[in-house]
Amino acid sequence: QVHLVESGGGVVQPGTSLRLSCAVSGYSFRTYGMHWVRQTPGKGLEWVAGMWYDESNESYADSVKGRFTISRDNSKNTLYLQMSSLRVEDTAIYYCARDVAPAAIGSFDYWGQGTLVTVSS
């Protein structure tokens, strides 16, 4: 059974950094692309970043480019999102999601339960 479990969320001040993790089990992590998607409480969904199965390709939304970095450790079955220079508008629930393909096609067949990041002074 596929499981994705996010961790690392919390309350932080603007301008600071935070690293999210997504621990994966139930399938061969190294064979699928992965993404981070966020959702502002009560609002819609926004794709944040994605990475191919072998780390050879990564992409970012313009709103986070240069501030966030997606990475993965295939030996630890874990996906990461390093967030820096956080802004109030980064406040959201952050989901990790599995792509349906190794070389990320861009649709998501499994999602974690999400971790809440609150950026506030």
Next chain:
Amino acid sequence: EIVMTQSPATLSVSPGDRATLSCRASQSVSSNLAWYQQKPGQAPRLLISGASTRATGIPARFSGSGSGTEFTLTISSLQSEDFAVYYCQQYNNWPPLTFGGGTKVEIK
């Protein structure tokens, strides 16, 4: 960036009735369109990919159609567990991957 527009924002439907949800892309996304269902406090769940292919375990009452810029999700006979928010998402031209604003299906 491809903008996805969903309509209506809210759809009031009686159990057992048919629900038809629309999604429009600002430019052609071919058939690279997915639909997700989200219930309160839960993560989204993939329903449909490739515009019309049901994901594993999705009941046959859910069907998707369309290509290019106009897409439809139809729920043939609404069950109590189907009342939720539905999102469309394009994956034809990215980054960025983009979602519609969602349609809330509520009990009439």
